Amino acid sequence: xxxxxxxxxxxxxxxxxxxxxxxxxxxxxxxxxxxxxxxxxxxxxxxxxxxxxxxxxxxxxxxxxxxxxxxxxxxxxxxxxxxxxxxxxxxxxxxxxxxxxxxxxxxxxxxxxxxxxxxxxxxxxxxxxxxxxxxxxxxxxxxxxxxxxxxxxxxxxxxxxxxxxxxxxxxxxxxxxxxxxxxxxxxxxxxxxxxxxxxxxxxxxxxxxxxxxxxxxxxxxxxxxxxxxxxxxxxxxxxxxxxxxxxxxxxxxxxxxxxxxxxxxxxxxxxxxxxxxxxxxxxxxxxxxxxxxxxxxxxxxxxxxxxxxxxx
Amino acid sequence: xxxxxxxxxxxxxxxxxxxxxxxxxxxxxxxxxxxxxxxxxxxxxxxxxxxxxxxxxxxxxxxxxxxxxxxxxxxxxxxxxxxxxxxxxxxxxxxxxxxxxxxxxxxxxxxxxxxxxxxxxxxxxxxxxxxxxxxxxxxxxxxxxxxxxxxxxxxxxxxxxxxxxxxxxxxxxxxxxxxxxxxxxxxxxxxxxxxxxxxxxxxxxxxxxxxxxxxxxxxxxxxxxxxxxxxxxxxxxxxxxxxxxxxxxxxxxxxxxxxxxxxxxxxxxxxxxxxxxxxxxxxxxxxxxxxxxxxxxxxxxxxxxxxxxxxx
Numbered sequence: 183x184x185x186x187x188x189x190x191x192x193x194x195x196x197x198x199x200x201x202x203x204x205x206x207x208x209x210x211x212x213x214x215x216x217x218x219x220x221x222x223x224x225x226x227x228x229x230x231x232x233x234x235x236x237x238x239x240x241x242x243x244x245x246x247x248x249x250x251x252x253x254x255x256x257x258x259x260x261x262x263x264x265x266x267x268x269x270x271x272x273x274x275x276x277x278x279x280x281x282x283x284x285x286x287x288x289x290x291x292x293x294x295x296x297x298x299x300x301x302x303x304x305x306x307x308x309x310x311x312x313x314x315x316x317x318x319x320x321x322x323x324x325x326x327x328x329x330x331x332x333x334x335x336x337x338x339x340x341x342x343x344x345x346x347x348x349x350x351x352x353x354x355x356x357x358x359x360x361x362x363x364x365x366x367x368x369x370x371x372x373x374x375x376x377x378x379x380x381x382x383x384x385x386x387x388x389x390x391x392x393x394x395x396x397x398x399x400x401x402x403x404x405x406x407x408x409x410x411x412x413x414x415x416x417x418x419x420x421x422x423x424x425x426x427x428x429x430x431x432x433x434x435x436x437x438x439x440x441x442x443x444x445x446x447x448x449x450x451x452x453x454x455x456x457x458x459x460x461x462x463x464x465x466x467x468x469x470x471x472x473x474x475x476x477x478x479x480x481x482x483x484x485x486x487x488x489x490x491x492x493x494x
Numbered sequence: 495x496x497x498x499x500x501x502x503x504x505x506x507x508x509x510x511x512x513x514x515x516x517x518x519x520x521x522x523x524x525x526x527x528x529x530x531x532x533x534x535x536x537x538x539x540x541x542x543x544x545x546x547x548x549x550x551x552x553x554x555x556x557x558x559x560x561x562x563x564x565x566x567x568x569x570x571x572x573x574x575x576x577x578x579x580x581x582x583x584x585x586x587x588x589x590x591x592x593x594x595x596x597x598x599x600x601x602x603x604x605x606x607x608x609x610x611x612x613x614x615x616x617x618x619x620x621x622x623x624x625x626x627x628x629x630x631x632x633x634x635x636x637x638x639x640x641x642x643x644x645x646x647x648x649x650x651x652x653x654x655x656x657x658x659x660x661x662x663x664x665x666x667x668x669x670x671x672x673x674x675x676x677x678x679x680x681x682x683x684x685x686x687x688x689x690x691x692x693x694x695x696x697x698x699x700x701x702x703x704x705x706x707x708x709x710x711x712x713x714x715x716x717x718x719x720x721x722x723x724x725x726x727x728x729x730x731x732x733x734x735x736x737x738x739x740x741x742x743x744x745x746x747x748x749x750x751x752x753x754x755x756x757x758x759x760x761x762x763x764x765x766x767x768x769x770x771x772x773x774x775x776x777x778x779x780x781x782x783x784x785x786x787x788x789x790x791x792x793x794x795x796x797x798x799x800x801x802x803x804x805x806x
């Protein structure tokens with residue numbers, strides 16, 4: 183197998199591009215994809231301070247590595263979720279990487295924000311899917327951190343597989359409001375909310391894994407143990423089946439949505455009126471934001487559980 | 495396993511309805527689904543002459559049986575495609591059923607319209623997928639027949655699985671024009687074009703198969719041998735995977751599209767200007783309709799192939 187670009191021996195083949203690359207040309211391909219995404223979607227410049235959410239998984243670690251290497255002003259932030267060994271490992275990976283590359287990193291403990299670990303929160307609020315609960319809590323914590331620390335932009339390592347799976351879920355349910363919003367660049371809707379970007383939205387999981395292997399970037403390979411029954415995994419599996427039969431399906435689906443589909447939903451959208459939460463001051467559409475309401479419910483359940491265990 | 499409606503022994507379970515039915519209650523369920531579809535979408539009345547396309551497959555045979563039994567004025571039409579044994583069998587099944595139930599049936603031979611069989615046409619026009627070619631030819635033949643014979647409405651046996659698969663294909667490609675149109679009731683866009691309806695759009699393949707088994711309705715179980723590599727089969731497989739994990743997914747996807755999604759695409763649609771084809775007089779957006787252009791290309795290829803074989 184020869185590199186489609188330079189003819190030297192290739193180290194990996196990419197069916198959707200109908201191409202094979204040697205290590206050097208793959209790196210160039212990868213760089214062009216990320217730089218193209220950053221430029222096309224006007225994500226950020228080399229002068230702006232970019233806050234990057236780092237979970238310790240391959241995507242965020244690859245993006246951290248890439249942005250640092252490419253000379254961007256990147257600052258890592260990690261939320262410690264308290265999911266046993268999985269979270270311990272994740273924190274170890276991100277702190278070790280920051281130390282070895284001399285990169286700025288802040289670790290925030292979910293306990294300091296909601297009063298307990300994520301597994302404890304999912305136990306108390308059984309009615310909510312853990313991924314949705316975790317997402318909503320992290321969103322608040324990171325929004326607030328980005329605002330308070332004055333970051334211009336918040337980046338995440340979401341890749342093409344993630345975005346296509348989210349899109350499939352939104353389409354299967356015809357969540358038209360989400361369809362109007364889904365984008366690798368979400369502009370700031372309020373002075374207290376940093377804009378959000380996803381520089382890896384054109385790259386597949388497989389391509390990112392190759393990058394991580396190539397550069398020997400440390401990462402936590404395990405999936406979060408709480409996400410076992412996440413529907414997004416089903417959507418990824420269905421898309422993988424279609425991609426296998428017709429390489430390029432995910433790319434066509436998500437990039438086609440951005441080019442052709444999204445406008446139909448965005449057109450009829452009235453932006454929600456945002457005001458400041460009476461408890462925490464962060465932007466919300468209601469009197470009290472969903473994060474503060476979640477924290478209240480967590481506290482109420484804690485009291486109940488204590489009362490309950492006293493009775494036993 | 496007991497019938498969810500009457501408590502007698504059930505003969506089949508339907509996960510998406512979280513119900514099991516005895517034979518009698520299943521028949522009632524089936525009737526309610528079809529009658530609900532016909533009424534909700536104002537498909538046709540008991541006074542109107544309904545032309546039904548019958549391929550010999552389980553869906554059209556079930557619909558034929560149902561409409562006859564329910565007292566509708568149904569007229570069968572079958573297009574003989576000349577696909578070897580498969581087509582012979584299909585013609586046998588539909589003619590035998592019409593005879594045994596004393597139902598009107600017209601058999602049209604594709605040869606009389608395009609000058610050759612479908613397999614020969616796909617050989618001559620290799621660049622076109624056979625399902626797309628067959629669909630476009632049948633559409634023309636049946637449109638013309640329905641118009642010339644003065645039918646109020648043309649019905650087909652397309653089911654929920656078919657519609658959800660078509661929708662998934664349209665969404666994956668963001669075929670926004672098709673998304674604006676896809677509907678179980680397509681109103682007539684021109685006096686020469688009969689409206690089209692799909693009374694089975696809320697029923698799954700599995701449910702229709704149960705109906706066919708229950709009433710011992712004869713049908714051709716084989717898939718068309720030319721459709722082996724049809725993408726719609728991949729879409730059905732992907733949806734089957736999601737349905738297995740979350741029963742009701744197909745229903746939610748397609749009916750949700752009709753209720754919530756479709757309007758976004760239909761809103762910005764300007765209906766195409768239809769005029770009459772210079773060759774055949776049927777409605778088209780161009781000077782010569784796609785059917786007549788296909789026939790011309792088929793003839794040109796025939797001449798070429800003859801010239802080619804003379805040289806050999």
